[in-house]
Amino acid sequence: MDRLRTRLTITCGFLLFVLACFFSLSGDWSGLFSRESASRMLELVTSFFPLELSATFLRKAAYATLETLAISWIGTLLAVIAGLFFALPAAHMWGAFLQGMARIVLNVLRAVPELVWAALFVIAAGLGPFPGTLALAVHTTGVLGRLFAEALENAPREPYLALRRHGVGPIAAFSYGLLPHITPQLASYTLYRWENNIRAAAVLGVAGAGGLGQMLYYHMGLFHFHETGTILLAMLLLVGLVDTCSNWLRMRAIR
Amino acid sequence: MLLAKPQPWHDPAWPGRVTSTVIFLLLLLPAGYITEFNPAVFFDATSLRASKQFLATFFPPAHSLEFLQLLVQSAWKTVAIATVGMVLALGMALPCSLVANRALSLSRLGRHRMGLLPAIVRAGIRWILSILRSIPELVWALLFVRAVGLGDTAGVMAIALTYGGMVGKVFLEIYEAQDTRAAEALLVNGAGRLQAFCYGTLPSCLPELLSYTVYRWECAIRSSVILGFVGAGGLGQQMELSMRMLNGGEVLSFLLVFILLVWIADRISKGLRTWID
Numbered sequence: 001m002d003r004l005r006t007r008l009t010i011t012c013g014f015l016l017f018v019l020a021c022f023f024s025l026s027g028d029w030s031g032l033f034s035r036e037s038a039s040r041m042l043e044l045v046t047s048f049f050p051l052e053l054s055a056t057f058l059r060k061a062a063y064a065t066l067e068t069l070a071i072s073w074i075g076t077l078l079a080v081i082a083g084l085f086f087a088l089p090a091a092h093m094w095g096a097f098l099q100g101m102a103r104i105v106l107n108v109l110r111a112v113p114e115l116v117w118a119a120l121f122v123i124a125a126g127l128g129p130f131p132g133t134l135a136l137a138v139h140t141t142g143v144l145g146r147l148f149a150e151a152l153e154n155a156p157r158e159p160y161l162a163l164r165r166h167g168v169g170p171i172a173a174f175s176y177g178l179l180p181h182i183t184p185q186l187a188s189y190t191l192y193r194w195e196n197n198i199r200a201a202a203v204l205g206v207a208g209a210g211g212l213g214q215m216l217y218y219h220m221g222l223f224h225f226h227e228t229g230t231i232l233l234a235m236l237l238l239v240g241l242v243d244t245c246s247n248w249l250r251m252r253a254i255r
Numbered sequence: 256m257l258l259a260k261p262q263p264w265h266d267p268a269w270p271g272r273v274t275s276t277v278i279f280l281l282l283l284l285p286a287g288y289i290t291e292f293n294p295a296v297f298f299d300a301t302s303l304r305a306s307k308q309f310l311a312t313f314f315p316p317a318h319s320l321e322f323l324q325l326l327v328q329s330a331w332k333t334v335a336i337a338t339v340g341m342v343l344a345l346g347m348a349l350p351c352s353l354v355a356n357r358a359l360s361l362s363r364l365g366r367h368r369m370g371l372l373p374a375i376v377r378a379g380i381r382w383i384l385s386i387l388r389s390i391p392e393l394v395w396a397l398l399f400v401r402a403v404g405l406g407d408t409a410g411v412m413a414i415a416l417t418y419g420g421m422v423g424k425v426f427l428e429i430y431e432a433q434d435t436r437a438a439e440a441l442l443v444n445g446a447g448r449l450q451a452f453c454y455g456t457l458p459s460c461l462p463e464l465l466s467y468t469v470y471r472w473e474c475a476i477r478s479s480v481i482l483g484f485v486g487a488g489g490l491g492q493q494m495e496l497s498m499r500m501l502n503g504g505e506v507l508s509f510l511l512v513f514i515l516l517v518w519i520a521d522r523i524s525k526g527l528r529t530w531i532d
Binding site for chain 2: 071206
C-alpha cells in the first residue's frame with residue numbers, strides 16, 4: 001500500500017513536471033508537426049545536393065577531417081597522461097588530503113563541458129586547433145581520471161605491496177604490480193572516450209577551435225549548403241571509421 | 256638438472272612493444288604538428304594580457320537581482336528543453352524499437368527466418384536510428400536553427416532526434432537481450448504483437464528501460480546547455496552572450512549554476528534509478 005502511494009506520487013509529480021516543461025517553452029508545438037515545417041526541413045535536406053565535390057574543396061575538407069582526427073587523438077592522449085596523474089591521489093594512494101583535493105579537481109574539470117573549455121581557451125590562446133585540443137584534454141582528464149581512480153581502487157593491492165616489501169621502488173612497484181591489472185580497463189575506457197571525443201572534436205570548431213566544426217559553422221553561416229552537405233558526410237564517415245577502429249582495438253586490448 | 260635456465264634480462268614481449276611504440280610516435284608527430292601544439296602561445300604578451308583581463312572580470316560573480324532572475328529563468332528553460340526533448344525522443348524511440356524488434360516477428364514463428372519485407376523494414380529502421388545518432392546533437396541544432404529559427408524549438412528537436420536514435424537502439428538491445436520465449440509463446444497462441452510485448456517482454460525489462468531513460472534525461476540536461484551555444488535557447492545561449500561580451504562575472508555565475516544543475520540532475524537520476532531497481 002505504502003509502495004503504491006509512493007509510486008503514485010512520483011508518477012503524478014513526474015507528469016506535472018513534464019507538463020510544466022511543455023508549457024514553459026515558447027515554441028508553437030502545433031507548428032512543429034505541420035506540413036509547412038516538414039516541407040521546410042525537407043527543403044533544407046535537399047538543398048545539400050548535389051554535394052560540393054571540387055578538388056580544392058575536397059582537399060580542404062580532407063585537411064579539416066585530419067585536423068579533427070588529430071585533435072581528438074592528442075586530446076585523448078594528454079587526458080590519459082593527466083588522468084593517470086590525478087587518478088593516483090584520487091585512489092587514495094597518498095593519503096586522505098590529497099585524495100580530497102584530486103577529487104575536487106577532477107569533478108570541476110568534468111563538470112564544465114568541452115565546448116565551454118574551448119570558448120575559454122580560445123579567449124586565452126586565440127583561434128585554432130590547439131585550444132580545441134586542450135579543451136578536449138581538460139574535460140576528458142576529469143572523466144578518465146575518475147574512471148581510472150575507480151579502476152585503481154578495485155585492483156588487488158597485494159602484488160604491489162609484496163614488491164614494495166621486497167625493496168622495489170614505488171614507481172617500479174606500481175608499473176609491475178598494479179598497472180598490469182588495470183591496463184585492459186584503462187585501454188577500454190580510453191577507447192570509449194576517444195569515440196566520444198571524435199564527436200566532440202567535430203563540433204568544437206563551432207567555438208572557433210578548428211577542424212570540421214569550424215568549416216561547418218563557416219559554410220552554414222554563409223548558406224553554402226552544398227559545402228555543408230559534404231562536410232556533414234565527412235563527419236559521418238569519420239565517426240563511423242573511428243567507431244570501427246576503436247571496436248577493433250578494444251577487441252585486441254581486452255583479449 | 257631441474258635447475259631452471261637463467262632468465263634472459265630482456266623483455267620477452269619486446270618486438271610487439273617496440274613496434275607499437277614506433278607506430279605510436281610516428282603518428283604522434285604529424286598529429287602534434289596538425290593541431291599546432293604549442294603551449295607557448297598562452298604565455299606570449301598579448302594572450303597573457305587578454306586572459307588576465309578576462310580572468311580579472313570573473314570576480315565577483317554577477318549577482319544583481321535582475322541577473323539572478325535571468326539565471327533562474329534560463330536554468331529552468333534548459334531543464335524544460337531537455338525534458339521535452341527527451342519526451343519527444345521517447346515518442347519516436349518506442350514505436351521504432353517496437354517495430355524493429357525481431358522477437359515480435361510473426362513471419363519468423365516456426366520457421367526461424369523472417370520474411371523478406373519484414374526483414375527490410377526492420378533493417379531500415381535500425382539504419383535510420385543509427386544515422387540519427389551519428390550526427391552530433393550540436394549539428395542537428397545548427398540545422399534546426401536554420402530551419403525553425405533561433406530559440407528553444409531548435410534545441411528540443413536536436414535532442415529529440417539524437418536521443419531518439421540512441422534510446423531506440425538501446426531499447427532494442429534491451430528487448431533482444433531478454434528471454435524471448437515468453438513473447439513467442441504468446442504470439443504462437445494467437446496474441447497480438449502489442450499484447451505479446453506488453454505481457455511477454457515488458458515485465459522483465461521495464462526497470463532497465465526506465466533507468467536508462469532517466470540516465471539519458473540527465474545527459475540531455477548536459478547537452479541542452481551546450482546546444483544553447485549555437486542559439487538553441489537556455490543557459491548556454493546566455494552564457495555565450497556573456498562570453499562574447501567578455502563579461503567574466505556573468506560567465507562564472509552561469510558556470511556555477513550549470514554545475515549545480517548537473518549535480519542536482521545527477522542526484523535525482525541516481526535516486527530514481529536506485530528506487531526503480
